[in-house]
Amino acid sequence: MLEMINVSKTFNANSSYAKEVIRNLDLSVADGEFVCIIGANGSGKSTLFSLIAGSEFSDEGKIIIDGKNVTMDEEYIRATYIGRLFQDPMLGSAPDLTVYENLMLAAKQGSWLSVPKKKEKEYLKERLRELDMGLDERMNTPVRLLSGGQRQALTLIMATINPPKILLLDEHTAALDPESAEKVIRITKDITAKNRITCLMITHNMNQALEIGDRTLMLSEGKIVYDVSGEERKKLTVTDLVARFRQATGKDLDDEILLV
Amino acid sequence: MSMLIETAVELGLITSLTVLALFLSYSMLNVCDLSTDGCFTLGACTGAVVAIAGHPFLSLPAAILAGMLSGCITALLQTKMGIDSLLSGIIVNTALFSINIAIMGNSSLLNMNKTETVFTVLKKILEGTVLEGKQVLICALIAVIIVLIFLNMFLKTRLGTAIRATGNNPAMVKSSSINPHVMTMIGLCLSSGMTALSGCLLSQSQKSVNIDIGSGMLTISLASLLIGKILAGSSSSLEIRSICAVFGTIIFRLVYTFALRLNMPAYMLKLVSSVIVIMAIAVPYLKQRYPLLKRRQEARREQC
Numbered sequence: 001m002l003e004m005i006n007v008s009k010t011f012n013a014n015s016s017y018a019k020e021v022i023r024n025l026d027l028s029v030a031d032g033e034f035v036c037i038i039g040a041n042g043s044g045k046s047t048l049f050s051l052i053a054g055s056e057f058s059d060e061g062k063i064i065i066d067g068k069n070v071t072m073d074e075e076y077i078r079a080t081y082i083g084r085l086f087q088d089p090m091l092g093s094a095p096d097l098t099v100y101e102n103l104m105l106a107a108k109q110g111s112w113l114s115v116p117k118k119k120e121k122e123y124l125k126e127r128l129r130e131l132d133m134g135l136d137e138r139m140n141t142p143v144r145l146l147s148g149g150q151r152q153a154l155t156l157i158m159a160t161i162n163p164p165k166i167l168l169l170d171e172h173t174a175a176l177d178p179e180s181a182e183k184v185i186r187i188t189k190d191i192t193a194k195n196r197i198t199c200l201m202i203t204h205n206m207n208q209a210l211e212i213g214d215r216t217l218m219l220s221e222g223k224i225v226y227d228v229s230g231e232e233r234k235k236l237t238v239t240d241l242v243a244r245f246r247q248a249t250g251k252d253l254d255d256e257i258l259l260v
Numbered sequence: 261m262s263m264l265i266e267t268a269v270e271l272g273l274i275t276s277l278t279v280l281a282l283f284l285s286y287s288m289l290n291v292c293d294l295s296t297d298g299c300f301t302l303g304a305c306t307g308a309v310v311a312i313a314g315h316p317f318l319s320l321p322a323a324i325l326a327g328m329l330s331g332c333i334t335a336l337l338q339t340k341m342g343i344d345s346l347l348s349g350i351i352v353n354t355a356l357f358s359i360n361i362a363i364m365g366n367s368s369l370l371n372m373n374k375t376e377t378v379f380t381v382l383k384k385i386l387e388g389t390v391l392e393g394k395q396v397l398i399c400a401l402i403a404v405i406i407v408l409i410f411l412n413m414f415l416k417t418r419l420g421t422a423i424r425a426t427g428n429n430p431a432m433v434k435s436s437s438i439n440p441h442v443m444t445m446i447g448l449c450l451s452s453g454m455t456a457l458s459g460c461l462l463s464q465s466q467k468s469v470n471i472d473i474g475s476g477m478l479t480i481s482l483a484s485l486l487i488g489k490i491l492a493g494s495s496s497s498l499e500i501r502s503i504c505a506v507f508g509t510i511i512f513r514l515v516y517t518f519a520l521r522l523n524m525p526a527y528m529l530k531l532v533s534s535v536i537v538i539m540a541i542a543v544p545y546l547k548q549r550y551p552l553l554k555r556r557q558e559a560r561r562e563q564c
Contacts, residue, residue: 055434079437092435094428096496101421106436112419142496158436 001198002029002052002166007061009047009222021047022058023222029166032196034213036203038245044222045202049168052200054078066165083159083197085152085172092155095144099135099154100124102143106158127157131187149180156187163195170202185212206238216241220248266397268517272510273400274465277407277458278481279488279509283502284411285451286485290427293448294349295334296455296481298356300474303327303456304463305363308370311464316376320460327456328449330356335448339441360471368471377464396465403461404506407454414450415498423447476530483533484509486540512536 009022021044029035039045050056052063054075063071070078085092093102103124104116121139128136133153135146143151152172159167169188173181189212192199203209209216216233218226225248228236278300285293293299303323310319330352337348364370382395391398414420426433426443433440455477463469488508492501516529524532 074439076434076437076439079435084435091429091431094425094432096428097421097425102425102432104418105422105425105433105438108418108436110418112422113417115413115416116418 001031001033001066002027002200003062003064004028004052005062005064007051007058007063009044009051009056009058013059021222022051025061025223027217027224029198029200032198033215034192034199034201035215035217036201036209036213037217037219038203038206038209038241039219043219045219046170047222048219049084049170049200049202052166053082053084053168081165082168083164083166084168085155085159085170087171087174089148089151089155089175092158093143093151096142098140098142099128099146100139102154103128103158103161107161124161127161128154131157133183147180149176149184152176152180152184153187156184156191160191160195160197163197165198167192167197167199169199171204172201174204206241210236210238210241218245218248264517264521265514268513269510270396270400270465271462272484272513273397273404273506274461275458275477275481275513276404276484276506276509277461278455278477279484279505280404280407280411280502281451281454281458282478282481282485283488283505284423284454285448286482287489287501288415288424288427289444289447289451291338291345291444291448292349293331293334293451294346294478295330295352295356295452296349296478297474297476298353298360299327299330299452299455300459300462300477301360301469301471302330302356302363302474303459304469304473305360305370306456307460308372308375308463308469309363309365311372311377312370312375314376316378316381316464319464320378320457323456323460324453327459328453330456331448331450331452332445334452335441335445339444357471364469364471370469372464372467372469375467377467378461379465400461400465403457407457408502408506411454411502412499419443419446476533479530479537480512480533481509483536483540484512486537487512490540 004025004027007022007025008020010018010020012018021042025048037045037048047056051058054070054073054077057072061071062069065078065081097105100121104120107120107124109120110116125136125139128139131153133150135150135154138146138150143154146154156172172188173184176184185208188199188201191197199213201213203212210233214233215227215229216236217224226244278296282293282296285291303326306326307319307323310322315322334348334352337343337351338345341348343351361368379395379399382399383393386392386395386398415424422433422438423443423446425436425438426440426447430440433443459474463473485505485508488501488505491508491511492504495501512533516532519528519532520526
């Protein structure tokens, strides 16, 4: 599904502040695979996502999605088959538009000059009801009045209402309270499994990194330093993973990495 | 006195089209289009030239098209040429000064005393009816109603919603695979078309156009828009907000007329509208800041 070949990205190239964030990175993700990505701050996790989504362009290398070279395609074009969520729940939706208007734009059914029909509204309402977060009762509420958890759940539905080929989750539960975080994780698992969406998830939660999905990647200084899946991953404990982290990076854990 | 009020309402209705244009560009798309003054004059000049050439009805679509073209260029500069949004408005505004004089045939003034305009045509139709002599009021009212209906229908469509989202959170628009540049382009095109229509109607109702007809129009219209915002209160309904923008314009013109009656010199219009804009934006901001400033003062006093 996703193929990255020898991809590199340097910020502020040709200046004394040049910083190589991604270095000759190779990555291959199979159709329907759910990959968890861990790594210290500045290891290039978010930049990796930006390159896949097209909000940044790589300096070298190729990014192939579903057999098509998309390395230089603009973000809004890739957005038709890539969904992306950020840590900040405010980024994914327009605050002054209602829940329904946000969702209607993401669903993109019908022509530009049409006014959405009642049937479509019912369908979208039904999709919100499945979330069980009370959003279906707040269809006409401006999004700015929702809680962070509700906004993130809405963004998740917006990103997957037309199932994308790839879903990029950039610590999308890190800013939520534990209860909302758990709900959003549950919804994430449900939606990706139901639609067989290929998913990459950045997390700082070591437990999550081992429990969710089928594969765990560790990034350090713009390279993949550890890649584990299958039986080996099942046997792995958080302690093992932390030891691996130390071994790979030569550093102690950052404060922000959660062990529990 | 009633004559004065009628003139104020007429003027309010005609210029409310510019205010509705700003409702689209400033309130919805979050772009402050500084080419508004020039665009207003562009509509006035284009309309006048076409009317003088003997096509009173063609003058309206001609003005709208000219305005849309100008809006398109402003949008292109800020989306595709890397020029800051405010700067591209100023640049287009400056360029329009030359273009407007060129349109008027190397002159800065055109007279339409004997020209057939939409108003004179309507005047003839209304002769002998109860509405005799009210052609400006009726024509402006029809234009405002049509634009209001069009604008509200448009904002309800997928495209209109996408334009509102672009002003609200461009990142969300991109991730919904909508090109925000195209949305800015369409929004500014439509708003500039409305501004130009407003200019066209004003010049025809005054039976003359000069190069200064649009000067200060942006600030005056912003003042009206912000008065309308106060009228609308906390309502989030687009219909109510847009209708309040029209009433805001009429109130602005009425207040201005009364101020003139109280011997305020006519040249004060622009100062007054500037002060209104400053107050409408700064007062809510300062209100919000005041408790913080007060606490800071108190904290500093404690240190001494």
